[in-house]
Amino acid sequence: DGGITQSPKYLFRKEGQNVTLSCEQNLNHDAMYWYRQDPGQGLRLIYYSQIVNDFQKGDIAEGYSVSREKKESFPLTVTSAQKNPTAFYLCASSFFYSGTGITYEQYFGPGTRLTVT
Amino acid sequence: GQQVMQIPQYQHVQEGEDFTTYCNSSTTLSNIQWYKQRPGGHPVFLIQLVKSGEVKKQKRLTFQFGEAKKNSSLHITATQTTDVGTYFCGTDKLIFGTGTRLQVFP
Numbered sequence: 001d002g003g004i005t006q007s008p009k010y011l012f013r014k015e016g017q018n019v020t021l022s023c024e025q026n027l028n029h030d031a032m033y034w035y036r037q038d039p040g041q042g043l044r045l046i047y048y049s050q051i052v053n054d055f056q057k058g059d060i061a062e063g064y065s066v067s068r069e070k071k072e073s074f075p076l077t078v079t080s081a082q083k084n085p086t087a088f089y090l091c092a093s094s095f096f097y098s099g100t101g102i103t104y105e106q107y108f109g110p111g112t113r114l115t116v117t
Numbered sequence: 118g119q120q121v122m123q124i125p126q127y128q129h130v131q132e133g134e135d136f137t138t139y140c141n142s143s144t145t146l147s148n149i150q151w152y153k154q155r156p157g158g159h160p161v162f163l164i165q166l167v168k169s170g171e172v173k174k175q176k177r178l179t180f181q182f183g184e185a186k187k188n189s190s191l192h193i194t195a196t197q198t199t200d201v202g203t204y205f206c207g208t209d210k211l212i213f214g215t216g217t218r219l220q221v222f223p
Binding site: 045105 | 126160167213215
């Protein structure tokens with residue numbers, strides 16, 4: 001079964017701790033993305049990666065870090081520097097993303113709901 | 118940078134009524150995508166529009182891309198309870214509208 005997985009589904013952390021969210025895809029997609037979703041605010045781009053060993057900041061990258069060592073994996077670390085980390089985090093992938101011109105259909109994972117207290 | 122506005126924010130309809138959501142961009146778009154997110158779920162791709170003035174249909178759903186390629190709409194004819202969810206537009210710069218949450222009353 002091809003798809004994109006995120007784990008865990010729910011995550012609870014204490015303030016001041018870093019936490020890493022997992023994202024794996026077996027769709028052979030080059031591009032991967034991390035979005036944050038807050039109530040009434042839609043999806044906001046945190047980071048994206050067009051290819052292995054390369055990634056770019058999105059609109060709200062502060063307090064987050066990523067790595068792309070393998071094509072299949074794009075983990076997101078929420079650091080203690082992120083002021084409001086409690087949110088629903090969605091990972092997505094697509095065949096390709098050039099940054100200019102047409103974008104491709106994005107496949108989303110089931111998401112991780114992070115609560116920091 | 119590119120700004121995207123989506124309206125309305127919420128829409129409550131009686132089953133069988135029509136529904137429309139609109140997406141407006143501050144810049145000309147290469148393409149626009151539409152996604153649906155069911156309550157508690159994740160966004161699922163519905164369609165992509167690329168050409169100026171393009172109209173695409175999927176059963177009761179009709180998608181339009183404006184002539185200037187700066188706006189788009191999604192129209193659902195005769196809504197059903199299965200249409201409940203939030204509908205998002207997404208642009209070529211990975212910017213999503215804030216979504217329109219559709220509630221359908223039987």
